[in-house]
Amino acid sequence: MSERYEYVPHLLLGRRVRDIASGAEGELMAVINENVSNSGLECWMDLAYIRGASGREFTTSAANVEPAD
Template identity: 45%
Template structure:
C-alpha cells in the first residue's frame, strides 16, 4: 500500500501519468487516488482526466499504465 496523507490522498506511483482504466478501456492522466468511506467500507478511488473530455472515477485497482 502506498502512503496516504491526512486528507486520504494516496501517493500512487502512476500519479500525473497516462493510465488505462480496464473497466471502460479509456485512458487519461491519473489526477489522484483517494481513500473514501462508502457504507462503512474504505474504498480506493482513482480520478482520471482524458486529454479532451470529462473526467471520471474508477476503482484504483482498475488502473494500469497506458500502452
C-alpha cells in the first residue's frame, strides 16, 4: 500500500496567497499530495493548506493558489 500523503515543494510556501475559488487569503503553509478517495480507487490531488487571518487553516486545490500581492 502506498503512502496516504506526500509534501510537495511550492514557490509560494510561506507567502500570502489567495484562493481563486473562494477569494479567501492567508499564508500558504503546505502543499500535500493526498489520496482523497473514499472508495477502493485511488484519487490523488495536490491540496494547498492556507492559514487565514483567524488562524484556522483551510484547503483548496493547489491549482487555485495565486499570490495575494
